[in-house]
Amino acid sequence: MEPTADPQPRNRRILVKLSGEALMGDSDYGIDPSFLRRLANEIRGVRDLGVEIALVVGGGNLFRGAGLARAGMDRVTGDHMGMLATVMNSLAMQDALESMGVATRVMSAVRINQVCEDYIRRRAIRHLEKGRVTIFAAGTGNPFFTTDTAASLRAIEIEADLLLKATKVDGIYDADPVGNPDARRYDRLTYDQVLDQRLNVMDATSIVLCREHRLPLRVFNLNDPGALVRAASGADVGTLVTV
Numbered sequence: 001m002e003p004t005a006d007p008q009p010r011n012r013r014i015l016v017k018l019s020g021e022a023l024m025g026d027s028d029y030g031i032d033p034s035f036l037r038r039l040a041n042e043i044r045g046v047r048d049l050g051v052e053i054a055l056v057v058g059g060g061n062l063f064r065g066a067g068l069a070r071a072g073m074d075r076v077t078g079d080h081m082g083m084l085a086t087v088m089n090s091l092a093m094q095d096a097l098e099s100m101g102v103a104t105r106v107m108s109a110v111r112i113n114q115v116c117e118d119y120i121r122r123r124a125i126r127h128l129e130k131g132r133v134t135i136f137a138a139g140t141g142n143p144f145f146t147t148d149t150a151a152s153l154r155a156i157e158i159e160a161d162l163l164l165k166a167t168k169v170d171g172i173y174d175a176d177p178v179g180n181p182d183a184r185r186y187d188r189l190t191y192d193q194v195l196d197q198r199l200n201v202m203d204a205t206s207i208v209l210c211r212e213h214r215l216p217l218r219v220f221n222l223n224d225p226g227a228l229v230r231a232a233s234g235a236d237v238g239t240l241v242t243v
Contacts, residue, residue: 010234011161013052013128016043017151017202018166020060020089022222030061031092038225040096043133046232047102052128053232054158055135056151057093059085079143083110086147090137091115103132109141109150121157128158145205152206156213163215164231165202166222171239172201189241191217201241210241217241 022039025032046053063085069075090106097104105127106116117123119136127134139150148165155163174197175183191211194201201207201219210217220231220238231237 011051011232013054013158013160014046014162014164014232015054015056015151015155015158015160016164016166016228017148018055018057018093018222019147020058020062020085022061022166022168023057023089023092024061031089033096036092036096039222039228040093040100040102042226042228043097044100044102045229047131047133049229049233051232052131053133054124054128054154054160055090055093055133056139056147056154057086057089057135057137058147059083059089061085062088076143080110083138083141086139087112087116087137090135093135097133103130104135105132106135106137109136109138112138124154125158146203148202148206149209152202152209152215155215156209160215162232163210163217164228165217165219166228167219168221168223170221170224170227170237172199172219172241174199176200186239187236189239191241191243194241211243214243 023031023036025035043053059082063082068078087108094104094106107119107124108116109119111118116137124134136154139145139147140153151163169177171185172189173183173185177183191207194207195204218231218238218240220227227237
């Protein structure tokens with residue numbers, strides 16, 4: 001009997017959206033180094049599968065421009081400050097990955113050349129083709145757009161096969177599962193269902209972008225060890241959203 005070949009990952013290239021809050025781990029603020037190392041190890045595991053992986057990281061653990069705007073700060077100024085927070089998180093993620101021997105590039109949508117590269121689509125794709133983890137910082141570079149929208153946009157630009165949204169729950173529910181123990185989890189949804197039912201997954205702009213470009217979205221629990229590697233390799237974890 002011939003040995004069975006190892007299953008090959010279904011996805012050639014993926015983009016993972018990480019919230020800034022995810023980097024806090026069990027802390028109340030900032031970045032939890034132990035969680036960052038665990039996450040970096042899982043990202044390395046995805047790369048070792050032969051999957052090209054890009055990241056978009058939020059900045060909510062350090063700064064929220066929308067919150068200060070509601071308190072009276074100019075919204076554009078607040079959003080620019082939030083973009084800089086995502087650069088800080090991206091540099092921390094890069095440091096954790098490179099300490100494990102993983103070649104990593106941070107590319108920013110706003111020019112900050114002394115600490116990272118400018119985002120250029122063709123260069124980003126080339127980094128991915130060379131096996132480098134590529135982190136997209138500073139959102140879209142424009143105020144009023146969330147990092148969710150940036151994740152959808154960058155995933156489409158780099159021709160990713162799958163967008164992974166990392167959360168603190170194991171998929172999409174019809175209500176908040178933290179406050180409602182009777183909340184029902186969906187295994188599969190369409191983008192129209194997400195929009196019609198106003199399910200709190202990503203903002204509407206990012207959902208419409210994914211729908212129009214037929215980009216699959218999988219929502220999974222980042223706190224479940226190994227879930228990222230399983231999702232990247234095509235396993236049926238969390239909730240899958242398609243056209």
